[in-house]
Each structure stands twice: as C-alpha cells, then as structure tokens.
Amino acid sequence: MANYDFERLSVLIVEDSLFIRSLLINSLRILGVGKVNAVDHGGDAIEFMQKVKSDPMSVGTQEVDVVISNWQMSPVDGMILLRWIRRHKDSPDRFIPFIMITGFSEPKRVQEARDLGVTEFLAKPFTIQAIGEKLISIIERQRQFVHTKDYFGPDRRRRNAPIPFEDRRKLTDKSPGVEVIRG
Amino acid sequence: MADPNKQKVPTVVRFYRFRNRLKEKTLGLVKGTGGISPEALAAAEIALEQMSEDYPDWVSGLISKMAEQHSRCVDTPENRRDFFEAINLIAHDMKGQGGTFGYPLITDFSESLESFTSIRNDINDRMVELVKAHIDGMRAVIKGRVKGDGGDIGKQLAASLQLAIERYKKG
Numbered sequence: 001m002a003n004y005d006f007e008r009l010s011v012l013i014v015e016d017s018l019f020i021r022s023l024l025i026n027s028l029r030i031l032g033v034g035k036v037n038a039v040d041h042g043g044d045a046i047e048f049m050q051k052v053k054s055d056p057m058s059v060g061t062q063e064v065d066v067v068i069s070n071w072q073m074s075p076v077d078g079m080i081l082l083r084w085i086r087r088h089k090d091s092p093d094r095f096i097p098f099i100m101i102t103g104f105s106e107p108k109r110v111q112e113a114r115d116l117g118v119t120e121f122l123a124k125p126f127t128i129q130a131i132g133e134k135l136i137s138i139i140e141r142q143r144q145f146v147h148t149k150d151y152f153g154p155d156r157r158r159r160n161a162p163i164p165f166e167d168r169r170k171l172t173d174k175s176p177g178v179e180v181i182r183g
Numbered sequence: 184m185a186d187p188n189k190q191k192v193p194t195v196v197r198f199y200r201f202r203n204r205l206k207e208k209t210l211g212l213v214k215g216t217g218g219i220s221p222e223a224l225a226a227a228e229i230a231l232e233q234m235s236e237d238y239p240d241w242v243s244g245l246i247s248k249m250a251e252q253h254s255r256c257v258d259t260p261e262n263r264r265d266f267f268e269a270i271n272l273i274a275h276d277m278k279g280q281g282g283t284f285g286y287p288l289i290t291d292f293s294e295s296l297e298s299f300t301s302i303r304n305d306i307n308d309r310m311v312e313l314v315k316a317h318i319d320g321m322r323a324v325i326k327g328r329v330k331g332d333g334g335d336i337g338k339q340l341a342a343s344l345q346l347a348i349e350r351y352k353k354g
Binding site: 001002003004005006008009016017019020022023026027030031032065066072074095097101102103124125126127128129131132135136138139140142144145146147148149171173176177178179180181182183 | 191192193194195196197198199200201202203205206208209210211213215216217218219220223224226227228230231234237238241272275276278279280281282283284290
C-alpha cells in the first residue's frame with residue numbers, strides 16, 4: 001500500500017482553544033501536510049475563505065482542500081461556518097470536505113450537523129489515529145453530493161447496504177427530475 | 184437527443200459526481216488504497232505526548248478562570264446566570280481536552296460541571312457550592328497529576344465529588 005503524500009494538501013483549522021489548535025497544527029505538519037492555516041473561530045474562517053477566493057496572495061493559499069473545525073466557538077460557531085461554506089454564494093468551494101470536531105455526541109446534535117452537510121466528525125477527546133482515519137476516509141470514500149430543496153451536502157447514505165425499512169429514495173439516475181452532474 | 188418528456192419535469196434532485204481530486208493530489212497515479220506512513224503516525228503520537236506535558240499548566244489557567252467566575256457568583260448573585268454560562272463554556276472546552284492528554288478525570292469532572300451549569304434559572308447558593316466542589320476536584324487532579332483513572336486517589340476524588348452532588352440533590 002502506498003503512503004499518501006500530503007505535501008500539496010491545504011488544510012484550514014478553525015479552533016478557539018489555543019492548546020488544541022497548536023496540537024492540531026503540529027500533528028498535521030508531522031503527518032506531512034504542506035499547508036496548514038489556522039484561525040480562531042467561524043467568523044475568521046469565513047473571512048479567510050473569502051480571501052482565498054478574492055485575494056489568495058494575502059492568505060498565502062489559492063485553495064483549501066479540507067476544513068477541520070471545532071463546533072462550539074464564539075462568536076461564530078462551526079455550524080454557522082458549515083452552513084456558509086455549503087450554501088453561501090461567496091463560498092470558494094461548496095463541496096469542500098468538512099470535519100467537525102465535537103464534544104457533542106447526542107444523536108440529535110450529530111443529525112443536525114449531518115443535515116447541514118458535514119463530511120466527518122472528529123470526537124473529542126481525539127487521538128492521532130482518529131485524525132489519520134478521518135483524513136483517509138475523506139480521501140478514499142469520497143461521496144457524491146446531493147442537492148434537493150432542503151439539503152445540500154455529501155450523500156448521507158455512506159454505505160451501499162440494504163436498509164431494513166421501506167426505501168424513501170425512489171428516484172434513480174434515469175427518473176424525471178433527476179440531474180446528474182459530473183466533473 | 185434529450186428525452187422531450189424529461190425536460191418538462193422540474194429538477195428535484197441533483198447529484199454531483201466528481202472525480203476524486205483529493206486522491207489524485209495525495210496519491211498521484213498510484214492505484215489502489217493509500218495509507219498514512221506508520222512512521223509519521225508514530226512521530227505525531229510522540230509530539231502529542233510531549234504537548235501533553237504542558238497540559239497541566241494550561242488547564243490550571245482554565246481552572247483559575249472558573250474559580251474567578253465562581254467568586255463572582257458569590258459576590259454578585261444577581262449576575263449568576265452570566266457567570267454560570269461562562270463556567271459552562273470553559274467546562275465544555277475542558278471536557279474535550281482532558282482525555283486527549285491522559286486526564287480522563289478532568290473530562291469526567293468537567294462533563295458533570297458542564298451538564299450541571301447548563302441550568303440558567305433560580306441558581307441558588309447550594310448550586311454555587313457544587314461548582315466549587317467541581318473546581319476543587321479538578322485542582323486536586325491536576326495538582327496530584329492524577330492521570331488515567333488515577334487509582335485509589337482518583338477513586339477517592341471521584342467519590343467525594345459524587346458525594347457533594349448527592350448532598351446537593353437531597354437538598
């Protein structure tokens with residue numbers, strides 16, 4: 001099995017706890033990630049992402065490949081950031097993989113983030129192993145994006161497995177009203 | 184040619200299927216599944232361990248901040264709601280860190296404190312006392328460098344906090 005070369009990868013870390021932030025920066029650098037930028041909260045992240053689009057020289061990167069963001073931050077939390085990235089017209093990449101770091105484990109919370117289009121969760125307390133696994137998952141198991149009237153984000157069905165109840169997904173690629181965009 | 188019947192139906196769902204650029208970027212032309220080098224993972228683990236050594240100092244700062252909010256609860260009871268909110272946020276932050284750095288007791292205590300300080304109404308003196316019991320417990324964990332479950336000392340600390348919580352519940 002070949003090892004990934006993360007040298008060309010650009011990651012944005014959004015974390016208000018200084019300690020955790022430097023931990024994440026260090027870990028990603030040691031894993032070989034070429035570009036690691038970090039900001040304090042969702043508001044700064046939005047500003048950063050806007051600059052990536054409008055003035056990349058000023059932030060030193062032309063793209064962000066992965067966002068790793070804490071959930072609970074002030075004044076702008078991870079959920080507002082996620083919504084902005086997925087839905088705002090100024091977002092430089094609405095399809096960007098988004099890893100949410102969270103101490104919340106209640107199913108309701110998890111579902112809330114999933115329905116806003118989160119790609120992966122990184123549960124606190126995390127380990128280096130867990131960070132590695134999330135990166136692998138994002139790279140190896142890229143999901144199609146689904147856009148309906150009330151959802152935009154990675155396919156919430158992760159596995160192509162039979163489901164034990166009536167399938168609510170009735171449409172196929174060939175159904176009227178279904179558009180498949182490839183790129 | 185496109186099916187003319189299909190065009191009449193408005194789009195209800197769009198599927199975006201892109202080629203895997205991230206994989207191209209990190210694995211190049213190599214076929215198959217990639218992995219992270221075990222050496223890099225091991226090096227990152229070592230770095231994490233080294234950072235863990237600074238954790239007690241860092242968390243002591245947070246505990247002091249909570250203690251400050253606690254004194255305010257005592258001094259200006261009319262603003263307890265705000266102070267509880269501040270304590271709640273710090274507890275949430277600490278909850279996520281403790282386990283990462285080998286102090287699961289800090290995670291346990293801050294989890295208990297977080298859930299308890301989510302109350303915003305009718306904050307009475309006994310609740311403020313219970314905050315103090317949590318802060319004292321965390322201080323003891325850090326001062327004694329009680330890592331892991333902390334053995335007998337850990338159990339003792341957890342038990343005395345539990346006692347304080349039960350005393351509070353009985354009223």
